[in-house]
Amino acid sequence: MEKTLLITGGAGFIGSHVVRLFVQKHPEYHIVNLDALTYAGNLENLKDIENEPNYTFEHANINDAEKITELFAKYKFDGVVHLAAESHVDRSITDPNAFIQTNVMGTANLLNAALAAWKGNFEGKRFYHVSTDEVYGSLGDTGFFLETTPYDPQSPYSASKAASDHLVRAYGNTYHMPFVLTNCSNNYGPNHFPEKLIPLFINNIRNKKPLPVYGDGKYTRDWLYVIDHARAIELVFEKGRNGETYNIGGFNEWQNIELVKLLCREMDEKLGREKGESEKLIAYIKDRPGHDRRYAIDATKLNKELGWYPSVTFEEGLSKTIDWYLANEEWLNNVTSGDYQKYYTKQYN
Numbered sequence: 001m002e003k004t005l006l007i008t009g010g011a012g013f014i015g016s017h018v019v020r021l022f023v024q025k026h027p028e029y030h031i032v033n034l035d036a037l038t039y040a041g042n043l044e045n046l047k048d049i050e051n052e053p054n055y056t057f058e059h060a061n062i063n064d065a066e067k068i069t070e071l072f073a074k075y076k077f078d079g080v081v082h083l084a085a086e087s088h089v090d091r092s093i094t095d096p097n098a099f100i101q102t103n104v105m106g107t108a109n110l111l112n113a114a115l116a117a118w119k120g121n122f123e124g125k126r127f128y129h130v131s132t133d134e135v136y137g138s139l140g141d142t143g144f145f146l147e148t149t150p151y152d153p154q155s156p157y158s159a160s161k162a163a164s165d166h167l168v169r170a171y172g173n174t175y176h177m178p179f180v181l182t183n184c185s186n187n188y189g190p191n192h193f194p195e196k197l198i199p200l201f202i203n204n205i206r207n208k209k210p211l212p213v214y215g216d217g218k219y220t221r222d223w224l225y226v227i228d229h230a231r232a233i234e235l236v237f238e239k240g241r242n243g244e245t246y247n248i249g250g251f252n253e254w255q256n257i258e259l260v261k262l263l264c265r266e267m268d269e270k271l272g273r274e275k276g277e278s279e280k281l282i283a284y285i286k287d288r289p290g291h292d293r294r295y296a297i298d299a300t301k302l303n304k305e306l307g308w309y310p311s312v313t314f315e316e317g318l319s320k321t322i323d324w325y326l327a328n329e330e331w332l333n334n335v336t337s338g339d340y341q342k343y344y345t346k347q348y349n
């Protein structure tokens with residue numbers, strides 16, 4: 001095979017879609033998926049491709065520097081697409097250290113291992129860091145995040161991602177390591193762990209449980225279908241310019257409460273429930289501390305330079321997402337048993 005590519009966090013929500021896309025679209029690449037299988041990692045997400053000849057899974061933790069160095073020696077990676085992270089803002093509020101450890105130190109371990117393995121010969125090498133728009137902080141009622149927007153992270157999660165972004169750029173600047181970086185808005189779609197807004201509420205509507213809306217519900221997010229994010233990552237990895245940052249977004253802003261009402265209407269229809277039934281489950285609860293008011297991405301650079309644009313409309317994506325959860329009850333039941341119940345009680349009671 002032409003190249004060996006390390007994808008970290010490939011058993012998670014976005015990572016599994018990225019791994020599948022690379023494995024299927026690039027038979028010339030050997031894809032090594034490295035994942036610690038935390039509560040958010042699930043090999044069920046990759047059942048359909050696990051036997052592909054260009055795919056290997058490595059159960060490892062990016063916090064284990066020795067193991068990472070060993071894997072670089074074993075596979076001689078040409079590129080890294082780094083997605084492994086602790087990813088949920090609410091968990092970062094209750095346990096910030098796990099985020100600092102994995103997102104900052106884990107990223108440093110990967111950078112150090114790549115630097116040592118590539119020994120200054122960067123021909124054909126590339127380190128791709130997958131990041132979030134949350135590093136830019138919060139917007140008011142108007143305006144968009146651009147690649148030039150100053151960093152202003154507000155939560156332990158976004159601060160840890162900002163730190164890792166800075167480290168990647170610093171290794172590029174100091175050691176000339178070739179890198180690309182993308183900052184993306186909120187994703188949704190199949191295989192999303194039901195702690196984030198959309199899959200949590202789909203699961204609760206399914207089970208006729210309360211829908212816990214934080215604060216006044218007028219917080220705004222820009223939603224992108226996960227497969228469109230995976231398409232953008234593949235494109236930037238293949239064609240993005242070294243040392244560049246690209247914002248990725250859905251051109252699709254929704255106030256939480258409007259989104260929740262749409263979800264309720266869609267699910268009532270799909271489940272054959274009476275109109276308005278699920279909306280009755282909406283429960284306004286205490287706000288998230290330090291809650292960012294609005295995120296909105298301007299993805300013009302990626303569109304102009306590489307021709308990327310979301311391919312799935314929100315109506316289509318949301319409908320497909322609901323259908324996926326209704327068709328995959330076993331997946332949902334598996335990930336919501338055990339520790340999930342403890343998390344749910346602690347977070348919402």
Ligand code: NAD
Binds near residue numbers: 038063085132184
């Ligand atoms: P996720 O929580 O669903 O998955 C994270 C994956 O990383 C899991 O498979 C987990 O097992 C693995 N992991 C966690 N700690 C690890 C460690 N120490 N070593 C090895 N593997 C570890 O997250 P996601 O939503 O798929 O996000 C993936 C990446 O994309 C993250 O870097 C996140 O910051 C970024 N991102 C997410 C969104 C979003 O809306 N979800 C938006 C923009 C950027």
Ligand code: TYD
Binds near residue numbers: 197198200215220256
């Ligand atoms: P989330 O899916 O956690 O993503 P992020 O915080 O990274 O944007 O939350 C999306 C929005 O939904 C955010 O404004 C917080 C809000 N939210 C609720 O109102 N209730 C909930 O139970 C959750 C998880 C989120």
